[in-house]
Amino acid sequence: MSDVPAATVVQDGKLGGDVPKGEGGAGGGGPRRTPYKRRLSNYMLDRSLQLRYVLLVTILSGVIAGSLGFLIYQQSATASDSIEADLTALTGSDSSLDDFKNQEVEQLHAGDRMLVYEMVAVGIGLVIILSAYLVIMTHKVAGPLYKVSMYFDRMAEGRLGNITALRKGDMLQDFFGNFREMHEAVRTRLQADVITMESAAAALRAKAGASNELADALDAMDKHVTQRKKQLL
């Protein structure tokens, strides 16, 4: 039974994030994988979950900024129109002041246009920065979920190997702790069952000399145990 590895969990390992595809792992003797690194393309792990929140906050911020920006522009344009009307009233009868009036009016309108450009630029910057930050923020939730999903897939295939800890800064640490406890408990129990079945097969094989049926059953159990050992690596 020495070939059944103990159910160890890699603590504070940086090999997490991906689930071992083969037998490689901290406790195994297989080829070591290169340490996982965060990549830009890996930040959108759960588009539904992440995009939903990112879009919500971004659109909300855009609506607030757009509405208040429109109010700012409207108030500024109202003031400009008022000044323009006063200028027109003051210089209406004096054609020599037309240039002065046009220059002032143009300055006012240019100021209003500049205000719009500034607000649009600030709005776009806000949306970009906010979206990037939100993708990173939601990635700290989507990452652990992705990792656990990969472990779930392995469990679905009947493979219960070692698991690695979450990365520093990831959220859902409590949930991952629950998953790790379950994984370890199931693995330990299956290992104990393997030991029980192997011991029973060894003990009964001596008595199975005259019974072909028992011998066949023990052969099948041996195969089963061998396969299970591989699954628990």
Add this chain to the structure above:
Amino acid sequence: MAGPGYKRSWKNLLLNKRYQLRFTLFMVGIAAVLMTCLGWWVMRVAEDATNVAMARVRGEACPKIPELTETAPSGDSNAVPMKLDDGSDSGGSGSGSSEQPPDQPPPQQPPPQPHVVVDPAVALTAVANLWCITPASCKPAATEPLVIRTGRATNCDAYVKKKLGDPASVEALRKAMITVVRCEGGQTVSIADAPEPEHHVTVQIDESSMTLTPTVPNDYGDSIVKHWTCEMRQAGAIDSLERGRRLILWVLLATGIVLSVGLAVYGIKMTHRVAGPLFKVSLYLAKMRDGRFDKVYNLRKGDQLVDFYTHFKTAHAGVVTLERADIDQVKAVIAAAEAAGCGDHEAVAELKKTLARKEKSLE
């Protein structure tokens, strides 16, 4: 939790406080910061616009009220007559005091002479009535010292001193032009030493009247109406502008508060759709850890992490498949061992215990 009849409850909304509050507070915080910063900007621009609009309103000239020309006769005759009483002649006419030159020096010692000539006999009688009565006796004479005689029982000096303290007695001496009072066989006192009565100036304003004969234009009433209509319209416009500015402030404040509260509620509900499935999976994980592989129910309608939950269900099914494979193998060995007559073997008993545990875990 896993029951099909489960309904969302407000009490259960915060299942994963760390995750839910973090995302909700971030959303609320972003909205609050944006509302505050942009709101302050809006108010600044709105104040500028309001001031410009107010200046424009104030700049509109209202029609003026034509001034009336007063043709009342000028001169001092219409001046309100005043009588200034210096206290020495309460019954004197006002014009008497006003006719004195303003640069006349103030009266020096002895006290100023009365302005009105009093009958000497009357004055001497008054002196006799005030001074020459029991316990004293005297014979007053104009411009001569008044000699006072008293009995032994009365101190003459004290009597004179007491009388000098009486303004009416002193005034009577002054009117009778008696400047010195002498006790027989005692002191001689000048009435200049008598304490001055308090000197109040009494201003009396007589009835006055003023006659105006203005020239009233024909449209005077209309001008007044137009002027004040314009003034009131301007005041109303300025007030309306100020109200508009305040309205923007209140709308911004109300929007900010409603938005923050609404976002907080929505954020918690939204994150609950993630925290709910995680909570549910955590419950199943606890059961699996304890060796129980119950039926896994579906998520509620509207929950997120559907894909993640599907992964969990397949994992759960995979572990159940492992357990079933073990059960099948153990059952086959137990049956073969019993057929071979080894049913009582210790190893078979161990396998039976394992089989019972595994079968129970799948119930």
